[in-house]
Amino acid sequence: MVCLGNICRSPLAEGIMKDKIKKYQLDWEVDSAGTGSWHAGELPDVRSIDTARKYGIDITDQRARQFKTADFDHFDQIFVMDRANRRDILRLAPSTAHGAKVDLMLNQSSPGEDREVPDPYYDDDGFEMVFRMVDEACEQFVRQHV
Numbered sequence: 166m167v168c169l170g171n172i173c174r175s176p177l178a179e180g181i182m183k184d185k186i187k188k189y190q191l192d193w194e195v196d197s198a199g200t201g202s203w204h205a206g207e208l209p210d211v212r213s214i215d216t217a218r219k220y221g222i223d224i225t226d227q228r229a230r231q232f233k234t235a236d237f238d239h240f241d242q243i244f245v246m247d248r249a250n251r252r253d254i255l256r257l258a259p260s261t262a263h264g265a266k267v268d269l270m271l272n273q274s275s276p277g278e279d280r281e282v283p284d285p286y287y288d289d290d291g292f293e294m295v296f297r298m299v300d301e302a303c304e305q306f307v308r309q310h311v
């Protein structure tokens with residue numbers, strides 16, 4: 166799960182997907198990262214923590230990190246939150262096959278539409294919408310694999 170800072174959107178996405186993995190008893194590894202390094206080592210934004218908690222998900226074990234090229238080998242699927250994330254991540258792809266692992270998260274719930282998860286950093290009210298969008302996308306993805 167990849168966004169810009171790895172403190173707002175992708176920590177929610179990581180928490181939501183891990184919650185579904187538990188629910189559906191899947192044996193998957195999920196992690197999140199940011200294209201930027203400014204927030205490395207930080208806890209998720211308190212607004213993400215509070216929103217996740219509202220839905221019974223604890224994301225306080227997460228610490229922000231920057232996406233690294235080795236992630237392309239380690240993970241089978243790389244979900245980005247917006248088109249800028251996609252551009253930045255694809256620049257790092259070692260090959261076309263690695264790049265093919267990258268897709269917008271919301272293409273799971275709205276296939277082919279290239280919809281973005283809006284950055285809620287400057288919008289206190291945006292976190293709830295981010296949660297719902299990502300939850301729906303994760304649910305669709307997981308259902309294709311159970």
Ligand code: 4NP
Pocket residue numbers: 168169170171172173174175199203284285286
């Ligand atoms: P995120 O949100 O990419 O969803 O983690 C942001 C977090 C921090 C900043 C921008 C977006 N920032 O500019 O510091």
